[in-house]
Amino acid sequence: MVTDQLERLSRLPIRDNLRGLRPYGAPQIDVPILLNVNENTHGVPGDVRRAIVEAVQDAVAGLNRYPDREFTLLREHLAGYLGHGLTADNIWAANGSNEVLQHILLAFGGPGRTALGFPPTYSMYPLLAGSTGTSYLAGTRADNFDLDAGATAEQVAETGANIVFLCSPNNPTGTALSLDVVAAAYEAGEAARAIIIVDEAYAEFSHTGTPSALELLPGRERLIVSRTMSKAFALAGARVGYLAAAPEISDALRLVRLPYHLSAITQATAIAALTHSAKLLANVDEIKRQRDRIVSALTGLGLPVAPSDSNFVLFGGLEDPRAVWQGLLDAGVLIRDVGIPGHLRVTAGTEEETRIFLETLESLIRPSVS
CATH class of the missing domain: 3.40.640.10 (Type I PLP-dependent aspartate aminotransferase-like (Major domain))
Structure with missing residues (x-):
């Protein structure tokens, strides 16, 4: 499907520096817990x-x-x-x-x-x-x-x-x-x-x-x-x-x-x-608490975590990040594979979303964490 689209596109007189490029965009998948594009998961009051x-x-x-x-x-x-x-x-x-x-x-x-x-x-x-x-x-x-x-x-x-x-x-x-x-x-x-x-x-x-x-x-x-x-x-x-x-x-x-x-x-x-x-900004402190909770929990699992001043956490130490990403998706949790070897990124969600993410992640990686 994607190949056909690219072939059709290549037949147009598109600028040379745009040939072969793919449009920006994270996967848009309908699952219960969306933690992949760093949205504010608390919504507008x-x-x-x-x-x-x-x-x-x-x-x-x-x-x-x-x-x-x-x-x-x-x-x-x-x-x-x-x-x-x-x-x-x-x-x-x-x-x-x-x-x-x-x-x-x-x-x-x-x-x-x-x-x-x-x-x-x-x-x-x-x-x-x-x-x-x-x-x-x-x-x-x-x-x-x-x-x-x-x-x-x-x-x-x-x-x-x-x-x-x-x-x-x-x-x-x-x-x-x-x-x-x-x-x-x-x-x-x-x-x-x-x-x-x-x-x-x-x-x-x-x-x-x-x-x-x-x-x-x-x-x-x-x-x-x-x-x-x-x-x-x-x-x-x-x-x-x-x-x-x-x-x-x-x-x-x-x-x-x-x-x-x-x-x-x-x-x-x-x-x-x-x-x-x-x-609107009242939820920022709660989001920061969930971010810090994720950092603490992942560190406790032995996974290296990048220091975060944002509403998301990048973590590494994964032998097969794509398998972990898919395992989370199968459980209804969508996070982001950003293409850094051994790493995935997760948005800080609500307290319940964070709990489900952490419990699911631990079940997926615990056997392989040294």
Whole structure:
């Protein structure tokens, strides 16, 4: 089936750099427990749902008109949420953080320019680069998935990359970056005038004291901090991503965005959610507790676990991760095979979902754990 699709696709005059590629996407399988795409498993509280419905209902009355092209009120709410002295001029938003990243690549990438990432990291980076005609370079991490300032700066300088992706907490490893890594990458990119993107999609799940690159924005016009409302805000289905940066970054992105790219419905949903951010974020601490519970339990099973500042856990030590993945699926639990040898990744679910995952996993691996 897939082979036939690829053959039919190859007969079209598709761009050469897209030939043979497969679209991004995790398996979509209907099972009771979905712990594979790092969604917020707690959902939107009832009173917030009602507030969103009311806001959307009001927006529907004006659907015969185009929405606010500058999504000004949304930018004001996002700036207020982030703090750090940011204003609406520092904010940009789009339909999910992937579109935010696409806008950045459209404005600052393209033919003859390069983007640098540090795998294992978010698998959309090379796909977004390719779709915009931007060359993608794969840097290296330490064996424990860490990045240090010196090695990062050296790679940024040596490659002369025009765009640098730093994911913190990193997907799929969950590891967070120290601010000295971000600062070193920024300085190393001075010669190439590199745009440094710190992708903080999972920032709200970080351990207390883990810094945000938002602290580094003043005086750094080429630094961008990307965020999303999909994870901590439980709004994956609403598709709202955003960034904070110097105002001139948004000016550049206005040159490549589609007209009225954020619908009135999207804007109304996001503003209503931000108005009730405290209630939406109330489940974050519980998700963090389940994450730490998973880390503790897997460590107790003798499985190596990557330190996680996110709502998911990457664990290794598996002789046959595909068999473990299938065994969990057969039991109604879907997690993610991210392609790292000997490893799997699991999203922190509810207390009950976590219990079922841990008990099923132990039953599958206990005989083989040394």
